[in-house]
Amino acid sequence: MAIIVYLETENGSFKKSALEVSSYGRKLADEKKTNLCGITFNSSDPFKIEKYGVEKLINIKTDHVFDAKIYADLLCKNFRDLGGTIFITGSSADSRFIFPIISILLDASYATNVVEFPSSISPLVLKRSVFTNKAFVFTELKNKHKIIGILNNSFGIFESERKLEVKDYISESLDSNVQVESIKEDGEKISIADAEIVVSGGRGLKGPENWNLVEDLAKTLGAATACSKPVSDMGWRPHSEHVGQTGKPVASNLYIAIGVSGAIQHLAGINASKCKVVINNDPEAPFFKAADYGVVGDAFDVVPKLIEGLKKFKSR
Ligand SMILES: Cc1cc2nc3c(=O)[nH]c(=O)nc-3n(C[C@H](O)[C@H](O)[C@H](O)COP(=O)(O)OP(=O)(O)OC[C@H]3O[C@@H](n4cnc5c(N)ncnc54)[C@H](O)[C@@H]3O)c2cc1C
Known part of the structure; x- marks a missing residue:
């Protein structure tokens, strides 16, 4: 029983x-x-x-x-x-x-x-x-x-x-139909599945050279990093970070999306997150309708200020 x-x-x-x-x-x-x-x-x-x-x-x-x-x-x-x-x-x-x-x-x-x-x-x-x-x-x-x-x-x-x-x-040795040829580590620092907080970046970040914004914010918060599908398709980020309907599901306590429009296929994978925060310079971006908190602004202005504010708060 x-x-x-x-x-x-x-x-x-x-x-x-x-x-x-x-x-x-x-x-x-x-x-x-x-x-x-x-x-x-x-x-x-x-x-x-x-x-x-x-x-x-x-x-x-x-x-x-x-x-x-x-x-x-x-x-x-x-x-x-x-x-x-x-x-x-x-x-x-x-x-x-x-x-x-x-x-x-x-x-x-x-x-x-x-x-x-x-x-x-x-x-x-x-x-x-x-x-x-x-x-x-x-x-x-x-x-x-x-x-x-x-x-x-x-x-x-x-x-x-x-x-x-x-x-x-x-366990005794059992017949298996699976054979591993090689293992490639995906390099995730904190796994998206286990993360309490996920910071995600979209095409609004313009290029891989700007991902320090996502990584710095994630590091400050102890979060995992994620991205939208086009970002991983273009090779800006590894496929292991792609979240959404065709990527990994996210059920974190906090999901911060930076420069992500909020297409239905993206939302499908992250909707189970408890609190969604969106940073986007277009007030009409569909993500705002799904968000708990939204910041209308340029990610290149907002995110460094957010990191600075969080660091100050943590050092108090
Ligand atoms: C069958 C199918 C499956 C799919 N599966 C997935 C999936 O699993 N996951 C997924 O993500 N997508 C998926 N997609 C793609 C999806 O439809 C969208 O195309 C994709 O999510 C858009 O990615 P994005 O938001 O990064 O880019 P965009 O749609 O280009 O959005 C970029 C956003 O950044 C904002 N922005 C631009 N500059 C700035 C700035 N300086 N500061 C702040 N914001 C800025 C813009 O206002 C815009 O809202 C799928 C599509 C199909 C057809």
Whole structure:
């Protein structure tokens, strides 16, 4: 009857989203008066999750490269061994590959893009974002096994320490259809998926030589950097920074767009951000309609002043 959380790692460390998934699972386990167990791959510091309410953690040791089918099989086996009923995951690209497979293997109902703690526990009803955050639906999960996929930054991270037991599960070598030829690091300093704050630049910045504005503001705020599609298409910035409908989704707490017009395809990917700030010299730019705060002005005047003001504020 346990609740199981899938805790994603990157280079052996738990991702920020794993802490959020644990916090969500802890609260649900408390409401349902049951245990919270976690499953992770290759964690090098498993006891870090103790603070976030997990009582038992299976640390799967595998040298397989990411293969959704193999990861799904390993997660399913351990989910069953732990006596899981509800599986909670984040919304990374990898988990969006893995969990549809798990939902078939477990015959589980699966709700993606969950943005809040359940409005009802029994029956289990979840609020979900749909149509790129333009509307919400309430979905009831009816099957015996249930999967909740929560959207990053939608619940928050809360500490609630429990005594943690960690068990290693050594995965045997399994047949994989995936073979990695080479790995190219994308050089992201703070990953867009995990970032609390994202600073994004568009074609209004005129050229790659002006990206110091975006980078300086991001550095001052401890933010990740992003860009619109044409900016990465023109090679001003790496493709890993392209956000929007055809790029990476952003669900940060703060999204600052500089010289980005706010085309529907751009907004589609960033709408889940909680607070959107736009700096644009055209008062008619469509982004202003979607923004929480807008500055009508030339980015080359506004951004240096903003950086200066923030630095002064931080040094107080
Ligand atoms: C199928 C499809 C998928 C797409 N997917 C995506 C996607 O995933 N992501 C995405 O971003 N786009 C996507 N696009 C492209 C999208 O339609 C827009 O063309 C694109 O978002 C525009 O990029 P931009 O805002 O940087 O440039 P522009 O549209 O050229 O806007 C530049 C903005 O900068 C402002 N500006 C100019 N100078 C200054 C200044 N000095 N100071 C301040 N502001 C200034 C202008 O007023 C303008 O609003 C897609 C298009 C299609 C057809």
